[in-house]
Amino acid sequence: MINWPNIKIQLIDFLKSEVEKSGLEKVTVGLSGGLDSAVVAVLCKEVFGDKLNCVLMPSQFSSQSSTDHAVELCEKFNIKYEIISIAPMVESFINNMDEDKLRIGNFSARMRMSVLYDVSSREKSLVVGTSNKSELLLGYGTIFGDIACAINPIGQMYKSDEFEFAKHLGVVDSILTKAPSADLWEDQTDEDELGYSYKQMDDALKLLVDEKKSKEELISTGFEKKLVDMLDYRMKSNAFKGKLPTIANINWSLK
Missing domain, CATH: 3.40.50.620 (HUPs)
Known part of the structure; x- marks a missing residue:
């Protein structure tokens, strides 16, 4: 609880x-x-x-x-x-x-x-x-x-x-x-x-993110492969949304 x-x-x-x-x-x-x-x-x-x-x-x-x-x-x-x-x-x-x-x-x-x-x-x-x-x-x-x-x-x-x-x-x-x-x-x-309930997605996310379990581990314990693949894809493809804009690192010492 x-x-x-x-x-x-x-x-x-x-x-x-x-x-x-x-x-x-x-x-x-x-x-x-x-x-x-x-x-x-x-x-x-x-x-x-x-x-x-x-x-x-x-x-x-x-x-x-x-x-x-x-x-x-x-x-x-x-x-x-x-x-x-x-x-x-x-x-x-x-x-x-x-x-x-x-x-x-x-x-x-x-x-x-x-x-x-x-x-x-x-x-x-x-x-x-x-x-x-x-x-x-x-x-x-x-x-x-x-x-x-x-x-x-x-x-x-x-x-x-x-x-x-x-x-x-x-x-x-x-x-x-x-x-x-x-x-x-x-x-x-x-x-x-999204295609799934928040409960279904969160149960998988807690294992993937909080407990650092692999996709294979989740699938072996009964999670639907389609769900796990979707979550993995969305997290990777949308990670940029949580980052500050990338700024070029300029080497000013070059002549």
Whole structure:
């Protein structure tokens, strides 16, 4: 069993310490109506109170329920929020994207982060990230989009474990019980897109990453080869998303 009260204390200490180091007092969180941002918002509310500002950024492709669930969470925890639609930004460029859902989704994620950083500048605050460990390992996020942030309290927490933590925090049932989704287009869900449940993927990831088991070891213990190959491929092909840009090393001494 995971000691969630202790995890909560650690994350609260992390948030306090990192924001204090920045010299700022406020934080800004993009609230999607999903589990990850709900967990981060509740944590930040406990630490920063009214110095937390949440921003809801629906597009023309977002479900109304996502906005409704985000508002419900804010009302339960008395979280200050504002709604800024990114629909006009997406609409102004959508004809250039050939109805490609992935391109539209990535563009939407980057527009949201542009808005979020602008709001954080207005508020003189720090952007707090909402990507969990499962997403970061698999590259299931948009570089310079939803992955971008100044600090991230849940980046070492697997998605399948996060549900229990969210219950511990008191996240509303409407968020706890719905299928995880980046809400990038109608009826999109993470697990349908990835092909497996988070529980299936996380059980394998914990062995591959945390216990350093080989692919062959996982397959020999009963994990589906297709699942293990998919996880291995995604981790390797998306590793660049978690790195700073590579800068050329110039030898200035050469004549």
